[in-house]
Amino acid sequence: MVIESLVPPVRRGGRPAEHARRRIVDAILYVVRTGCSWRQLPHDFPPWATVFWYFKQWRADGTVDRIHDALRDRVRDEAGRDPLASAGIVDAQSVKGADTVGADSRGFDAGKKVNGRKRHIMVDTMGLLLAVMFGSSRTA
Numbered sequence: 832m833v834i835e836s837l838v839p840p841v842r843r844g845g846r847p848a849e850h851a852r853r854r855i856v857d858a859i860l861y862v863v864r865t866g867c868s869w870r871q872l873p874h875d876f877p878p879w880a881t882v883f884w885y886f887k888q889w890r891a892d893g894t895v896d897r898i899h900d901a902l903r904d905r906v907r908d909e910a911g912r913d914p915l916a917s918a919g920i921v922d923a924q925s926v927k928g929a930d931t932v933g934a935d936s937r938g939f940d941a942g943k944k945v946n947g948r949k950r951h952i953m954v955d956t957m958g959l960l961l962a963v964m965f966g967s968s969r970t971a
Contacts, residue, residue, distance in 0.1 A: 833905060837898050839889070848879040858882040862929045916955035919962075923951045 834856055858876035862869060872879040889895050904914035924967045928947035953962040 833901055834898055837894060837901060839892070839894060841896065850881060855882055855885045859886050880930050899960070903955075903961075906959060907955070910957065912957065916959075916961060918956050919953045920956070921951060921953045923949055 835853075838852050838856060838953075841852070854877055857920050859882060861876065862868075862872060862882070869879045869883045872882060876882060879905050885897070892967075907916070911957055925945040926949070927945055949966055951966075952960065953966040955961055
């Protein structure tokens with residue numbers, strides 16, 4: 832119900848949709864929950880390429896972020912908390928970069944002796960994700 836109102840409707844005109852939006856969302860959630868690759872999506876879902884195409888479209892137009900924010904706000908509301916978090920916890924981690932990662936997007940974290948990238952996350956006091964940032968370790 833929460834997600835349904837946030838997923839873009841089927842466009843008018845052109846080719847009709849072959850797969851229900853609900854099945855597309857279920858398939859995306861399956862990949863997220865299990866960590867399987869797109870190509871390993873079980874055959875009772877729509878084809879993996881179709882599901883991945885919708886995921887890319889929805890990520891690019893902000894649909895994925897709107898769904899995440901709405902679900903987080905609902906969890907906070909049901910817990911009796913203000914949907915807008917007033918405090919956050921930030922953590923960073925240095926991650927080694929593969930040799931194939933370009934030098935322009937890598938840095939060196941001298942404290943940890945890691946050549947790669949840094950990832951930062953911010954969660955609220957309930958542990959719900961607020962923000963994620965990736966970058967080089969240049970400034971570490």
